[in-house]
Amino acid sequence: MLRFTANVLFGVSLLAFVARAAELDADALIARLGRETPARIAFAEARFSPLLDRPIIVSGELGYQGGTSLERIVTSPFRESTTIRGEAVSVQREGEAPRTFALRRAPELRGLLAAFGGLLAGDGPAVKKDFGVAVSGSDQAWALELTPLDARVGRRLKRILVSGTGNEPSCFSTFTVDGGATVLMLGAATDTEVPPDATLESLLGRCRAE
Amino acid sequence: MKQTLAAWLVLALWTAGLLALAVFGQRHLAVSADLRLFLPSPTTPEQRLLLEEIGEGPASRALVIALQGGAPERLADVSREMVESSATSTSFRWITNGDVAFDAFPENLLAYRFLLSPTFDAQALDRDYLSAEIAARTRDLSSPAGLVLEPLIARDPTLELLALLQRWQPTQEPRREFDVWFDQAGERALLIGETRAAAFDPDAQRAALGELERAFESADRDDGMTMTVSGTGGFSVLMEARTRGEAQSIGRAATIGMLLLLLVAYRRIGSVLLSALPLVTAGLAGLAVVSTAFGSVHGITLAFGFTLIGVAQDYPLHLLSHRRADLTASKIARRLWPTLATGLASTCIAYLTFLFSGVLGLEQLACFTVTALAVAGLTTRFLLPLLMSTRGPDYGASEPLGRLWRALVALPRPSWAGLALLTIAVIAIATARQPFWENDLAKLTPVPADLLAQDRELRTQLGTADLRYLLVVGAATEEAALAHLESIDGGLRSLVDQGAIGGYDHAALYVPAPATQRARQAKLPDADSVRAAVAAAQSGTSFRLGVFEPFIEDVARARALPPLTVDVLRGTALGARIEMLLIGAEGGTTALVTFNGVADPAALRAFGASHAGVTFLDLKESSEALVAKQRARILWSLAVASLLLIAVVSFSLRRPERVYRVLLPMALTTVVVVGALQALGISMNLFHLISLVLVAGLGLDYALFFEHAADDPAEQRRTLHAVLVCSLSTSLVFVLLAASSLPVLRAIGLPVAIGVVTNFVLALLMTRPPASSDARAR
Numbered sequence: 001m002l003r004f005t006a007n008v009l010f011g012v013s014l015l016a017f018v019a020r021a022a023e024l025d026a027d028a029l030i031a032r033l034g035r036e037t038p039a040r041i042a043f044a045e046a047r048f049s050p051l052l053d054r055p056i057i058v059s060g061e062l063g064y065q066g067g068t069s070l071e072r073i074v075t076s077p078f079r080e081s082t083t084i085r086g087e088a089v090s091v092q093r094e095g096e097a098p099r100t101f102a103l104r105r106a107p108e109l110r111g112l113l114a115a116f117g118g119l120l121a122g123d124g125p126a127v128k129k130d131f132g133v134a135v136s137g138s139d140q141a142w143a144l145e146l147t148p149l150d151a152r153v154g155r156r157l158k159r160i161l162v163s164g165t166g167n168e169p170s171c172f173s174t175f176t177v178d179g180g181a182t183v184l185m186l187g188a189a190t191d192t193e194v195p196p197d198a199t200l201e202s203l204l205g206r207c208r209a210e
Numbered sequence: 211m212k213q214t215l216a217a218w219l220v221l222a223l224w225t226a227g228l229l230a231l232a233v234f235g236q237r238h239l240a241v242s243a244d245l246r247l248f249l250p251s252p253t254t255p256e257q258r259l260l261l262e263e264i265g266e267g268p269a270s271r272a273l274v275i276a277l278q279g280g281a282p283e284r285l286a287d288v289s290r291e292m293v294e295s296s297a298t299s300t301s302f303r304w305i306t307n308g309d310v311a312f313d314a315f316p317e318n319l320l321a322y323r324f325l326l327s328p329t330f331d332a333q334a335l336d337r338d339y340l341s342a343e344i345a346a347r348t349r350d351l352s353s354p355a356g357l358v359l360e361p362l363i364a365r366d367p368t369l370e371l372l373a374l375l376q377r378w379q380p381t382q383e384p385r386r387e388f389d390v391w392f393d394q395a396g397e398r399a400l401l402i403g404e405t406r407a408a409a410f411d412p413d414a415q416r417a418a419l420g421e422l423e424r425a426f427e428s429a430d431r432d433d434g435m436t437m438t439v440s441g442t443g444g445f446s447v448l449m450e451a452r453t454r455g456e457a458q459s460i461g462r463a464a465t466i467g468m469l470l471l472l473l474v475a476y477r478r479i480g481s482v483l484l485s486a487l488p489l490v491t492a493g494l495a496g497l498a499v500v501s502t503a504f505g506s507v508h509g510i511t512l513a514f515g516f517t518l519i520g521v522a523q524d525y526p527l528h529l530l531s532h533r534r535a536d537l538t539a540s541k542i543a544r545r546l547w548p549t550l551a552t553g554l555a556s557t558c559i560a561y562l563t564f565l566f567s568g569v570l571g572l573e574q575l576a577c578f579t580v581t582a583l584a585v586a587g588l589t590t591r592f593l594l595p596l597l598m599s600t601r602g603p604d605y606g607a608s609e610p611l612g613r614l615w616r617a618l619v620a621l622p623r624p625s626w627a628g629l630a631l632l633t634i635a636v637i638a639i640a641t642a643r644q645p646f647w648e649n650d651l652a653k654l655t656p657v658p659a660d661l662l663a664q665d666r667e668l669r670t671q672l673g674t675a676d677l678r679y680l681l682v683v684g685a686a687t688e689e690a691a692l693a694h695l696e697s698i699d700g701g702l703r704s705l706v707d708q709g710a711i712g713g714y715d716h717a718a719l720y721v722p723a724p725a726t727q728r729a730r731q732a733k734l735p736d737a738d739s740v741r742a743a744v745a746a747a748q749s750g751t752s753f754r755l756g757v758f759e760p761f762i763e764d765v766a767r768a769r770a771l772p773p774l775t776v777d778v779l780r781g782t783a784l785g786a787r788i789e790m791l792l793i794g795a796e797g798g799t800t801a802l803v804t805f806n807g808v809a810d811p812a813a814l815r816a817f818g819a820s821h822a823g824v825t826f827l828d829l830k831e832s833s834e835a836l837v838a839k840q841r842a843r844i845l846w847s848l849a850v851a852s853l854l855l856i857a858v859v860s861f862s863l864r865r866p867e868r869v870y871r872v873l874l875p876m877a878l879t880t881v882v883v884v885g886a887l888q889a890l891g892i893s894m895n896l897f898h899l900i901s902l903v904l905v906a907g908l909g910l911d912y913a914l915f916f917e918h919a920a921d922d923p924a925e926q927r928r929t930l931h932a933v934l935v936c937s938l939s940t941s942l943v944f945v946l947l948a949a950s951s952l953p954v955l956r957a958i959g960l961p962v963a964i965g966v967v968t969n970f971v972l973a974l975l976m977t978r979p980p981a982s983s984d985a986r987a988r
Contacts, residue, residue, distance in 0.1 A: 047352045051364060053754040056352045072354070082354055087283060087388060091353055099355075101389060106358040113354075156357060180360065 034122020
């Protein structure tokens with residue numbers, strides 16, 4: 001009798017738990033993604049393009065200093081450091097002089113960085129200003145789909161897919177209009193090595209499973 | 211006025227004639243404000259080029275635009291919007307803000323990049339080079355910049371187009387924020403626009419400025435943002451407006467003053483109105499003749515012409531002042547005519563010499579003046595007496611005038627006084643610290659110094675082409691010109707390295723000589739070699755096989771292209787820039803090398819001297835030399851005119867001592883005026899010279915009339931009245947001019963203002979025998 005009650009209670013709480021997990025609010029989810037600054041996180045990125053027959057895979061560290069201040073330091077297979085401060089992007093490669101350009105010149109890039117910055121800040125309304133946000137999945141395996149609202153951004157950028165577990169985003173996937181894509185894996189997702197011949201589907205699958 | 215039918219008829223006809231002239235003038239009058247009309251007309255190709263460059267060269271057509279009063283990011287946005295709006299502009303060839311737009315180079319000419327870029331002169335397009343480039347593109351793809359570069363990589367993996375566009379940016383680049391030009395402090399966004407119209411075309415420049423205003427208004431800007439436009443075109447608009455404004459206000463003041471003066475002098479409105487008739491006729495006739503002969507009238511000619519109010523007015527005034535009850539007006543006119551005609555003829559001779567000066571503006575002036583004076587004199591002699599009645603005050607009976615006359619002739623006039631005056635004047639001239647002649651055209655500009663300084667500052671920030679120094683390369687064909695430019699390019703680059711110049715620009719930097727293009731073509735590998743090199747370079751990278759096919763096609767296409775000429779680029783923004791640097795004419799092609807940041811002009815001069823076919827042009831120096839040469843010519847014609855003048859006066863007066871008495875005051879006045887100007891620290895320019903001629907003419911008039919007054923006291927008083935009113939009216943007009951803020955009008959007004967007073971005094975004292983001998987004669 002006791003066992004039966006315990007089972008029922010357990011089942012009910014499980015149901016309740018599942019039910020709760022089923023309603024995911026985009027704003028709340030984004031808010032939970034907010035990082036404390038400064039934050040450093042390891043990353044691995046796979047770049048797919050119609051020009052390429054296999055992805056270009058780089059890895060390194062990302063730094064987030066709050067606002068629109070981002071740093072991307074690539075350590076393998078070459079050394080490169082990209083600093084983004086507000087509207088100016090500065091790229092420095094080993095042995096070369098730094099090159100600067102303005103984000104205004106590349107609205108697609110600006111859109112992407114706006115999404116990234118908004119998510120890292122946990123600012124849902126800011127992200128919603130530039131993107132249409134659709135959330136799916138459960139608390140353990142959620143996915144945010146961002147579609148650009150600005151036509152200039154939408155010329156190149158088709159959509160951004162953010163997937164993760166709980167409070168941790170594990171992958172940022174960017175899809176361009178011409179069929180290219182970039183999959184940025186963060187934190188724990190970088191533990192497993194990315195094979196050089198990985199396909200987009202396999203990586204996306206990995207992101208979903210993580 | 212005479213109250214007869216005949217008189218009214220004459221008046222009616224005269225007025226009708228005036229109206230006809232006015233209508234004619236109105237329809238045909240075109241006013242020009244081009245100061246170059248007062249520069250000598252070019253006789254050599256070099257002089258022609260010089261004058262073209264001053265007014266129409268690329269540096270003079272450039273307008274510098276500064277945007278301030280907002281956040282830099284927003285200013286950059288507005289800057290970009292203004293460049294976009296210029297694509298459909300009618301007034302501007304192009305407006306640039308430093309933004310490197312990929313679409314600046316036409317898509318269909320992209321294959322030409324291999325012929326235009328110097329990259330492959332030293333570097334072979336081989337496997338090693340391609341390996342390095344493709345590896346770099348791999349990294350670019352994986353970086354944030356990849357999003358932007360990705361569409362370009364397939365066709366242009368070596369990013370040659372980007373390199374070309376960056377090469378074509380000025381060497382001395384201003385500071386960049388958000389990819390557009392800013393000033394050193396980063397507070398003002400800077401743009402340069404090149405107008406289609408020449409700098410000295412105020413109407414077209416005004417249209418261009420209006421266009422900029424509208425573009426600025428309609429841009430998405432924040433409150434508090436302001437725009438400043440600076441440049442030769444803007445200044446010429448400013449100059450024209452100010453000249454017109456001042457001329458109008460001076461004209462108004464002069465007219466009112468004159469009317470008041472005449473009312474006081476003659477006390478009857480009828481007299482005043484009558485005296486206006488010859489004047490108005492003179493003005494309209496002068497305008498009509500100049501419009502017909504020259505097509506347009508320069509603003510300065512117009513201004514000077516209307517100051518003749520003070521001079522042509524003299525003729526009717528003499529007639530009115532000599533009115534007497536016992537003689538009809540016609541008889542009076544006949545008596546006065548010899549004196550009047552002598553004065554008229556002398557002044558006209560002096561101005562006629564300007565017709566041979568070779569300066570268009572002066573020729574217009576001569577035409578206007580001679581016509582106006584002749585018409586004034588002739589209408590006074592023949593038409594005005596028909597309208598004048600004998601009623602009216604006879605100034606010969608005026609007691610106050612009699613007292614004044616006796617007082618004046620009783621003034622001590624020691625014989626050494628004239629000599630003393632002459633000596634003082636000569637000392638003043640000799641000890642003057644400034645140069646005697648003013649050769650610098652820049653001194654004639656009425657543009658306020660602070661605007662000029664601002665313009666200089668903005669141009670320095672932008673590194674725009676220097677307005678002053680040029681190298682001119684002449685050649686028979688465009689090809690030869692480009693080849694020549696290329697041959698001196700190395701030398702120019704070393705000048706930059708030495709620090710003699712900040713940067714340079716010429717057509718061959720954009721479009722290499724056909725020979726160079728063909729040489730580059732020959733160096734390009736054939737399609738198979740390129741394909742093999744690409745394949746080899748690509749192996750091991752992630753790039754798909756065949757992805758660089760568009761690149762291979764471009765190389766193959768480039769091998770077969772005809773060399774790029776300036777013609778092909780016509781209509782593009784790039785073409786507009788090159789057109790200004792390469793001027794084609796029937797005699798051949800002239801290529802210009804413009805500079806910015808010239809620190810050492812002597813090095814440039816030496817460079818020009820050491821290279822055949824290259825001429826160094828210092829616009830300031832050359833224009834000054836031109837002015838000086840022409841001035842010599844004018845002075846010679848004036849010398850001839852003086853001789854003619856002496857001849858005319860001698861013929862009219864017969865006796866040598868009379869001639870001497872009449873000419874001496876005039877000569878002395880001229881020296882005194884020059885001495886006074888020098889003592890005031892003023893260097894003489896062309897306009898001072900013109901005014902001196904007028905002063906001499908006036909002096910001659912006064913002296914002739916005083917001399918003619920002979921011994922009849924009544925006549926003496928009438929003459930005194932006439933010359934008093936004449937000199938007062940003339941001084942009124944020219945003192946107004948001397949007080950103007952425009953250097954040109956001041957240069958015309960000041961000598962005459964000083965000269966009138968001196969003339970009056972000297973003419974009176976020197977032509978009249980002393981009071982004692984006067985009394986003895988009576």
